[in-house]
Amino acid sequence: MEFRLELIPVPVSDVDRAKKFYVEKAGFTCDLDFSPGEEFRVVQLTPPGSACSIAIGIGVVDTAPGSVRGLHLVVPDIHEARAALVERGMEIGEVEDMSAPGKPTISYAWFSDPDGNTWTLQQLPS
Numbered sequence: 001m002e003f004r005l006e007l008i009p010v011p012v013s014d015v016d017r018a019k020k021f022y023v024e025k026a027g028f029t030c031d032l033d034f035s036p037g038e039e040f041r042v043v044q045l046t047p048p049g050s051a052c053s054i055a056i057g058i059g060v061v062d063t064a065p066g067s068v069r070g071l072h073l074v075v076p077d078i079h080e081a082r083a084a085l086v087e088r089g090m091e092i093g094e095v096e097d098m099s100a101p102g103k104p105t106i107s108y109a110w111f112s113d114p115d116g117n118t119w120t121l122q123q124l125p126s
Contacts, residue, residue: 004051005052006052006053007053007055008052008054008055009055009061009063010054010056010068010071010113011056011060011061011062011065011066011067011068011115012056012113012115012117014114014115015043015056015058017114018056018113019033019043021113021114022045022054023045024088025085025089026088026090026113026119027047027048027084028045028046029045029048030043030044030045031044031046032044035057040058040059040060041057042057042059042060047073050073065115065116066113066116067117069117069118070118070119070120071117071119071120072119072120072121072122073119073120073121073122074122074124075121075122076123077123078095078107078108078123079095081123082095082109082121090111091111092109092121093109093110094109095107095109096108096109104125106122106123106125107122108120108121
């Protein structure tokens with residue numbers, strides 16, 4: 001049996017502002033923007049190369065905007081990924097390398113969407 005995580009709801013206060021951020025700055029693909037009326041709108045966005053998407057919208061989730069913390073985007077080259085995001089106008093922290101004695105180094109860089117939902121770029125050891 002398989003259990004595949006394929007969609008994570010992310011609460012936002014302004015759907016259009018968040019969609020613009022995720023598409024233009026984060027480089028996500030907009031797979032769907034559907035609204036049958038004013039009470040419901042779902043926008044599905046997928047990071048490049050990912051099998052898992054996020055969903056933002058109206059009536060999608062009832063948690064507070066900005067309450068999602070620590071979503072990880074795993075990348076093969078964190079310096080290249082960070083540079084691409086900075087080039088698109090994203091504010092993102094510097095790359096930090098973390099390691100423990102006898103363990104390989106793992107690198108991180110953090111950013112937030114306009115509502116304060118936080119994301120982490122992560123480069124695992126090869």
